[in-house]
């Protein structure tokens with residue numbers, strides 16, 4: 457059922473006529489649950505349950521349930537649990553109202569009230585504990601990220617089910633879980649790009665984005681999203697075969713902007729081009745978006761071209777750098793090559809002068825290679 461609302465009714469979300477229509481439909485179909493594709497306030501949720509005499513669930517709840525089902529690691533589980541607790545806290549009253557009405561016993565209401573207070577306190581304690589745990593996890597993640605600071609990082613982002621994990625596997629040979637369902641990935645996986653890539657690059661797969669993502673969930677997934685903020689380049693993966701790809705792209709862009717990552721370079725990858733309804737779709741999409749590319753993780757089409765673009769983005773990011781070595785340090789050149797592009801080696805009588813191009817993060821690494829060798833001397 458849909459309704460164009462000029463104004464949302466603070467009490468029942470829908471207008472009163474529509475609520476009545478919905479009530480009759482629930483009665484007619486003997487529905488046990490009504491799901492709203494929108495976020496309801498706790499009050500609206502309660503009111504609607506009263507009127508419709510059945511369970512009412514909103515969109516954030518559905519998303520939280522899916523996340524809950526898919527959470528595997530300690531981090532993801534903690535994040536989802538926290539979001540669920542925060543979601544349920546202001547909604548507890550409704551639950552007990554429901555019970556007291558069902559059982560109908562005298563005094564149930566009072567028992568309910570006391571119980572709600574107890575439950576709320578318990579949940580607040582739990583929230584506090586989970587938040588502490590997340591701070592700890594966040595710290596560990598920060599250390600991990602710090603250790604990777606000098607390495608160029610690329611993150612795959614995009615609407616859920618666009619094919620990020622498939623692309624990750626395609627580019628790194630990893631076997632991240634790929635599934636035709638929403639939010640298959642909840643944890644940022646980080647892998648080295650190996651296959652045919654000339655530079656050390658870390659690629660991370662991230663949690664999928666979706667329209668009207670529950671606010672608590674975004675807050676809980678901070679450390680996962682930090683992975684995105686930390687990247688040098690984003691590849692925005694779009695499922696071009698989806699009939700609403702344009703809207704999905706916009707949603708993803710809006711969320712990225714909200715996350716404050718709009719300053720990072722973005723490469724647009726239109727995926728699933730093996731599955732397009734007509735031949736115009738790809739041309740139109742490519743023309744409308746400069747710096748975009750069509751790919752298919754299924755057939756491999758366009759993957760090599762994407763890799764090339766990733767390489768040129770990397771190289772664009774490099775700054776000229778000059779390094780002088782003693783002849784006795786010649787064997788360091790091999791190690792230096794791992795972190796910089798060596799353009800020229802000039803052998804003078806006293807030294808070797810290297811003309812390099814390096815990523816900003818890699819300079820520290822080069823200096824530490826030199827320092828170590830001097831200390832060894």
Ligand SMILES: Nc1nc2c(ncn2[C@@H]2O[C@H](COP(=O)(O)OP(=O)(O)OP(=O)(O)O)[C@@H](O)[C@H]2O)c(=O)[nH]1
Pocket residue numbers: 614615616617618619620621622623633634635636637638639640641642663664665727728729730731751752753754755
């Ligand atoms: N036809 C076709 N299907 C693809 C392609 N790439 C991925 N898929 C399918 O799309 C579905 C979703 O792929 P995933 O890689 O799990 O998508 P994701 O973006 O990681 O999704 P979430 O982790 O849920 O956000 C899977 O069924 C893939 O097999 C492609 O190029 N062509």
Ligand SMILES: [Mg+2]
Pocket residue numbers: 620621622633634640641661662
């Ligand atoms: Mg995935």
